[in-house]
Amino acid sequence: MPDENQQPNQPPAPPNPERKTLDDRAKMTELERIRHSxxxxxxxxxxxxxxxxxxxxxxxxxxxxxxxxxLKHRISxxxxxxIEEEMKKEIxxxxxxxxxxxxxxxxxxDSESGRLGGLTERPGNPSKFKLGNLEAIPEGEPISYFKxxxxxxxxxxxxxxRTGNIGAFKLTSVAAAYxxxxxxxxxxxxxxGTAFKNKTALDEYFKMLEEAKRRDHxxxxxxxxxxxxxxxxxxxxxxxxxxxxxxxxxELEKLAKETEFAAGYVxxxxxxxxxxxxxxxxxxxxxxxxxxxxxMLVSEDTSDKAEWERVKAMAGPAQKHAYELAKQxxxxxxxxDAKQIQEWKQAAATKKDADQAVQEFFSSTKxxxxxxxxxxxxxxxxxxxxxxxxxxxxxxxxxxxxxxxxGGELFGLMRVRSMNMNDAHIYCQPEKFxxxxxAVNEMYLKYFKIFGIEKYVMRxxxxxxxxxxxxxxxxxxxxxxxxxxxxxxxxxxxxxYVEVPNEAAFYGPKIDVQVWSVIGREFTLATNQVDFAVxxxxxxxxxxxxxxxxxPLCIHRAPLGTHERFIGFLIEHYAGNFPLWxxxxxxxxxxxxxxxxxxxxxxxxxxxxxxxELRAAQVRVSTDFGNNPIKAKxxxxxxxxxxxxxxxxxxxxxxxxxxxxxxxxGPQGAxxxxxxxxxxxxxxxxxxx
RNA sequence: GCCAGUUUAGCUCAGUGGUAGAGCAACGGUUUUGUAAACCGUCGGUCGCCGGUUCAAAUCCGGCAACUGGCUCCA
Numbered sequence: 001m002p003d004e005n006q007q008p009n010q011p012p013a014p015p016n017p018e019r020k021t022l023d024d025r026a027k028m029t030e031l032e033r034i035r036h037s038x039x040x041x042x043x044x045x046x047x048x049x050x051x052x053x054x055x056x057x058x059x060x061x062x063x064x065x066x067x068x069x070x071l072k073h074r075i076s077x078x079x080x081x082x083i084e085e086e087m088k089k090e091i092x093x094x095x096x097x098x099x100x101x102x103x104x105x106x107x108x109x110d111s112e113s114g115r116l117g118g119l120t121e122r123p124g125n126p127s128k129f130k131l132g133n134l135e136a137i138p139e140g141e142p143i144s145y146f147k148x149x150x151x152x153x154x155x156x157x158x159x160x161x162r163t164g165n166i167g168a169f170k171l172t173s174v175a176a177a178y179x180x181x182x183x184x185x186x187x188x189x190x191x192x193g194t195a196f197k198n199k200t201a202l203d204e205y206f207k208m209l210e211e212a213k214r215r216d217h218x219x220x221x222x223x224x225x226x227x228x229x230x231x232x233x234x235x236x237x238x239x240x241x242x243x244x245x246x247x248x249x250x251e252l253e254k255l256a257k258e259t260e261f262a263a264g265y266v267x268x269x270x271x272x273x274x275x276x277x278x279x280x281x282x283x284x285x286x287x288x289x290x291x292x293x294x295x296m297l298v299s300e301d302t303s304d305k306a307e308w309e310r311v312k313a314m315a316g317p318a319q320k321h322a323y324e325l326a327k328q329x330x331x332x333x334x335x336x337d338a339k340q341i342q343e344w345k346q347a348a349a350t351k352k353d354a355d356q357a358v359q360e361f362f363s364s365t366k367x368x369x370x371x372x373x374x375x376x377x378x379x380x381x382x383x384x385x386x387x388x389x390x391x392x393x394x395x396x397x398x399x400x401x402x403x404x405x406x407g408g409e410l411f412g413l414m415r416v417r418s419m420n421m422n423d424a425h426i427y428c429q430p431e432k433f434x435x436x437x438x439a440v441n442e443m444y445l446k447y448f449k450i451f452g453i454e455k456y457v458m459r460x461x462x463x464x465x466x467x468x469x470x471x472x473x474x475x476x477x478x479x480x481x482x483x484x485x486x487x488x489x490x491x492x493x494x495x496x497y498v499e500v501p502n503e504a505a506f507y508g509p510k511i512d513v514q515v516w517s518v519i520g521r522e523f524t525l526a527t528n529q530v531d532f533a534v535x536x537x538x539x540x541x542x543x544x545x546x547x548x549x550x551x552p553l554c555i556h557r558a559p560l561g562t563h564e565r566f567i568g569f570l571i572e573h574y575a576g577n578f579p580l581w582x583x584x585x586x587x588x589x590x591x592x593x594x595x596x597x598x599x600x601x602x603x604x605x606x607x608x609x610x611x612x613e614l615r616a617a618q619v620r621v622s623t624d625f626g627n628n629p630i631k632a633k634x635x636x637x638x639x640x641x642x643x644x645x646x647x648x649x650x651x652x653x654x655x656x657x658x659x660x661x662x663x664x665x666g667p668q669g670a671x672x673x674x675x676x677x678x679x680x681x682x683x684x685x686x687x688x689x
Numbered sequence: 690g691c692c693a694g695u696u697u698a699g700c701u702c703a704g705u706g707g708u709a710g711a712g713c714a715a716c717g718g719u720u721u722u723g724u725a726a727a728c729c730g731u732c733g734g735u736c737g738c739c740g741g742u743u744c745a746a747a748u749c750c751g752g753c754a755a756c757u758g759g760c761u762c763c764a
Contacts, residue, residue, distance in 0.1 A: 066759090074693080075693090174692075174758090175692060175693065175758070175759030175760060181760080181761075218756095229755095231754085231755050231756080232754090232755085236756085405762080405763075406690055406691095408692095409761090409763070415762095416764095512764080565764055592721095593722070596721090599721085600721085627720075627721060629720090630723055631724065632727075633722090634723095634724045638725050645724080661724060666724075
């Protein structure tokens with residue numbers, strides 16, 4: 001990793017997915033030691049209440065600690081007070097955290113007797129997870145226990161000196177977690193807590209959480225009328241952009257279009273659907289089917305006769321029954337109740353058979369909602385003969401994609417099922433790759449500057465040899481070649497990055513840009529992927545200088561990610577206080593004097609003229625000429641987060657001036673009207689922060 | 690999808706088996722103003738949905754849905 005480009009406020013690199021070395025562990029900060037120790041104290045307390053509990057891993061994490069436990073009793077927040085009670089006793093006892101170095105044989109023995117992660121030996125209840133942890137310790141590395149009171153744990157430390165050094169703590173939540181993160185492994189209960197040096201720091205942390213809640217994009221989005229998620233009629237994970245949110249969407253599109261135009265991109269537009277053949281050819285279906293909406297089945301021939309032939313050709317009664325029910329479904333526009341669906345499911349031996357029956361019914365054309373834009377763009381590349389002179393061809397589109405994210409993944413605007421990607425595909429000659437890839441990275445940095453994003457890290461995801469042919473296309477030479485190219489560009493451009501093995505896309509290595517919102521939430525915003533596989537699958541070629549046909553390399557890139565996630569991020573980044581160019585409510589003209597008061601007629605004219613002038617210049621301006629007191633009008637505008645308030649009274653009118661007030665910054669004094677208007681227009685044009 | 694929790698008016702929230710409440714917002718009026726709340730009044734709810742227990746359910750029980758915090762996944 002190039003250190004010289006390390007930015008001063010760069011966050012620490014994400015935790016290495018591989019095992020922590022003893023050296024890494026020794027670097028634990030004091031706070032981390034407190035939290036790690038607190039996890040042991042929590043385990044001690046849980047064992048006093050439920051002696052048969054088996055523990056897996058209990059590390060400190062960003063905002064606290066957790067311990068994974070296997071226990072018949074389902075721990076709920078109602079149990080927290082009594083666990084905390086036991087923890088307090090252990091802290092009050094002020095036991096020493098004693099380190100014992102043991103042999104592997106001893107540790108094996110203590111795992112089998114249930115002593116590890118226990119208060120006593122527990123015959124017939126071996127410490128199975130500790131045994132697994134023990135196996136992961138490489139030969140030659142010392143094996144140690146930490147002991148506080150009766151609790152003995154397999155642990156490399158480090159810890160605080162005594163349990164009494166844990167100043168203040170609180171249990172926060174419980175969740176399910178898989179042993180060693182393996183979905184197929186046993187499921188454990190993960191108990192989360194947090195700990196601090198003292199009560200003041202703990203209270204501050206909870207106050208910070210409250211503050212974070214106020215900045216949550218879901219809360220601000222509702223307050224400002226940016227978006228709505230109508231789960232009843234539209235569906236979960238499919239946001240509706242309200243007029244004010246649409247302003248943000250369109251301002252971003254404008255920015256992207258200008259930037260891409262200047263960088264030599266051309267724009268294209270594609271439908272939201274494609275035939276099954278598209279995703280079979282691209283190779284997405286086997287890798288990606290789970291994340292796509294189930295296909296729509298479309299018939300080009302529904303004549304009764306053709307249908308009958310198909311029914312007769314079907315294998316068994318199960319398929320025939322499924323077929324009848326499927327027909328009912330399509331004719332009536334949906335099953336009437338859950339019983340009917342159940343019946344249908346039972347009728348078909350497996351879901352596949354039922355799908356098959358439906359498909360047969362409609363002469364077998366499947367259409368998929370697109371989960372990505374690349375195949376469509378590949379077909380645009382294929383639509384015309386290409387010469388090396390046409391390259392690099394940069395096809396850009398704000399393409400709408402649909403992904404069937406699992407229910408539990410959905411999260412406000414951050415994880416959605418319908419999304420608009422700031423997408424483009426760059427087709428280039430392999431020898432032009434570095435130049436193009438670099439230009440894309442520079443575009444990222446340009447955007448970050450506009451939005452004042454200072455904390456970011458580029459995650460360079462590469463393949464793993466064991467995944468070739470499974471998770472990744474089986475092209476070892478191309479993997480190595482493209483990964484080397486990307487790495488070289490990153491090193492040459494001195495961009496700060498971390499390399500993450502085994503996380504590439506199936507068709508090539510990728511770079512994800514990770515950012516942190518002010519409230520500390522982490523986001524993967526942008527992505528930049530190399531694709532050496534899919535263009536070949538579509539038979540894409542260009543005629544090179546030497547009169548031979550060659551396959552282009554493709555770079556997928558989305559510097560602004562999706563509208564949904566990017567705007568979600570921006571809402572929290574700015575806490576809803578957008579810069580003038582983005583603000584849904586840019587200017588509000590507020591009069592001291594009401595429209596329904598005849599004496600204010602000249603003031604009204606003066607104010608209306610200013611509003612009209614701004615509106616004619618495409619500024620989003622509203623007016624408040626109502627009869628509320630000025631304080632109330634100001635408050636309304638402040639709560640709406642109107643960026644610039646122009647307060648106009650008789651005094652201003654007489655001087656040909658307006659009084660400017662900026663949201664969150666208070667009154668800025670009266671200035672000549674022309675100057676104020678010019679400044680507003682310039683601020684918008686320059687996209688001033 | 691998995692574990693736990695939550696769901697009462699547009700929003701924030703009271704209401705632990707006996708006639709659904711408050712503040713803000715909205716709407717109607719009064720008041721005519723110098724930088725974050727003038728005053729009076731009116732409207733607004735199948736207590737997420739379905740079922741059960743009970744003389745009686747927002748409240749107790751079961752199922753489902755959505756959301757929240759995590760896990761796995763991911764732009």
